[in-house]
Amino acid sequence: MSDALKAKMQTATLVSKELFAGGRLGVFKLRPTKGERWWYQAGQYTTLGLDTAEHGFIARAYSIAGSPLDPDIEFFIALVENGKLTPTLFAQELGATFHFLKPVGKFTLRAAAKRTIVMAATGTGLAPFVGHVRSLWKLHQAGVPSDYRIILFHGAAYADEFGYRAELEGYAAERAKGFDFTYVCSASRPDPARGWDARTGTGRINEVVRHVFAQPIPAGRQVALPAGVDRAALAALVDPARTAFMTCGNPGMIEDLKEPAKAIGVDAYLMEEFWKA
């Protein structure tokens, strides 16, 4: 089975690898060996495969954390302790050969079919949203008119796990100049020793989203928006009739946000689960 899969795959070279959060998270960039472009829609995923010492050839799905307008193909990946693939993947050095399948998937703005998108991600579930927001930014920079409004909520345990934070805060700072993008990140463990400060929210991201839309939160949970972010102003950005929720990452977060989305009148709900509950 794994040999048959490998035979169907193309190859790409690892051209960039940046690890952070103590080596448990990484941004990896690949360049197809034959120099061809990978054509895909922002938000799609591909399958990456490697030979591992313990388990033979292992392939796993990964959302593309970049724009189709980027020259290389980018991934935001978490190291899963004792995982079958990620320990080998994280050990790869520049120049290593990866195997990949043609990108697929329907986690796209086209599928969302709305102009206001509330994006909610846990951990590396941010990946497809980086693709969407960076693509919209590039089009904005090129002067292409767009009526998208994006509100991105990113949750992690610790504040040093917010990959792409500087890039996303940079886009959010352009809001006054017509790029309609809002970024809120929140740490469920607000530890200053791990980079938390008042610019970061507090609490699980699904509960932060519930808080914004005045939906119930389990008793005793601590939830706060980043300093200077006004709850009512954030909620007012969302007209339910023209809004879709897109949720990605932990299946528990994805399940938990279905009800509040429905309660506020949003019926377009897209999901990309990274594993099964």
Ligand SMILES: Cc1cc2nc3c(=O)[nH]c(=O)nc-3n(C[C@H](O)[C@H](O)[C@H](O)COP(=O)(O)OP(=O)(O)OC[C@H]3O[C@@H](n4cnc5c(N)ncnc54)[C@H](O)[C@@H]3O)c2cc1C
């Ligand atoms: C459509 C799709 C897109 C995906 N995109 C990404 C991505 O962009 N980045 C990414 O890091 N992962 C992504 N994943 C998860 C990825 O496919 C692997 O499951 C993950 O890398 C673990 O592989 P492994 O062989 O090391 O672990 P395995 O031995 O397969 O262990 C799987 C277990 O690892 C845990 N796990 C899986 N993914 C994560 C994660 N992201 N963070 C924390 N724990 C996890 C779960 O408990 C799961 O049951 C995606 C999955 C799907 C289905």
